[in-house]
Amino acid sequence: MKEWLKELQNLVRNIEGIEKFFPLTDEEKESFKKVTSIYPFLSTPYYLSLAVKSCAIKRMIFPNIMEINEAIQSKGEEDPLSEERDKKTLHLTHRYPDRVLVVTTNFCPTLCRFCMRKRNWKKKTFFISDTEIENALNYIRKNENIRDVLISGGDPLFLPIEKLKKLLFGLKAIDHVEVVRVGTRAPVTLPHRLLDDDLLEVLEKAEKVWVNTHFNHPDEITELSKEAVKNLLKAGIPVNNQTVLLKGINDSADILEKLFRNLQKIKVRPYYLFHCDPVKGVMHFSTSITKGIKILEKLFKRISPFAIPYYAVDGPGGKGKVQILPDRYKKEGNFYIFRSFNGETFKMLDM
DSSP states (O other): OHHHHHHTTBOOHHHHTEEEEEEOOOOHHHHHHHTTSSSOOOOOOHHHHHHTOHHHHHHSOOOOOOGGGGHTTTTTTTTTTTTTBBBBSSSSSEEEEEEEEEEBBBSSSOOOTOTTTTTGGGGGOOOEEEHHHHHHHHHHHHHHTTTTTEEEESSSGGGGGGHHHHHHHHHHTTTOOOOEEEOOOOOHGGGGGGOOOHHHHHHHOSSSSEEEOOOOOOEEEEEEHHHHHHHHHTTTOOOEEHHHHHHHHTTTHHHHHHHHHHHTTTOOOOEEEEEEEOBBTTGGGOOOOHHHHHHHHHHHHHOOGGGEEEEEEEHHHGGGGEEEEOEEEETTTTEEEEETTTTTTEEEEEO
């Protein structure tokens, strides 16, 4: 049996499974029972093994009583970005003129506690049907302004391979679709999936595919994850990374500097640093926007802009993504006054 299938066969779902990796206190067990009655727990053995040595990873996957604390979560919403409102088919959301989102499944082999689609954890496991794949393709065929398709979930790399092939090859055949972005955390939580030649062949032959993955912390970059990324690059697939700014996990310039430098080393481009979305069940991970800007200020002093992602908020109610940059210039008369990376100012004429 392939290694990734063994991982799926041995997914950890309960306290007994977790305690094979590390002990739990009575308080942790009690919190686990209360939280998982609403938001379930699931992890690959591989990712749980990383949590043994990394407190940051443990916090990203272990249920926390704050997830169901109404005083903390009251400012969150089930669907703050209004993805459900903007659906054009059962699985396709169309908001930006040239881009659509296709949510193919609610299955992930690891349930990250900060998930923006935590609402879907409460549903029975679903995978997009062949009929709904065709409905989504038909919508895209009829809208020639669509050039960019984001395939998301859950994790679309765990769709049955024939479904994934049908969707990706269907998009390949649509001339006006130029880019297909596959959002996956597989290189992080189950890199064995990208050691599978059958999957890599489908992704390579689909031709238009880019991968957006999701490393949040340097501890997630392992020899196996490096191998997974290398296989994608060998198949001609560019790899970008989207990080979420998470309180108590990566909300420091030191941690993010290390993360972004290490991603560059393995040829993964840091693409987005997202402010944590106001999702119910996730609010305890949220930092202030001001803190994110201050971290970005420090990063501009330490590393090349090539290694710095866009810091962005995703506007509630479907307003869309807005990139945030530190305030580094102002206009006075016919001059712009700029502030350099080291804090020095200089003036240039607006000719």
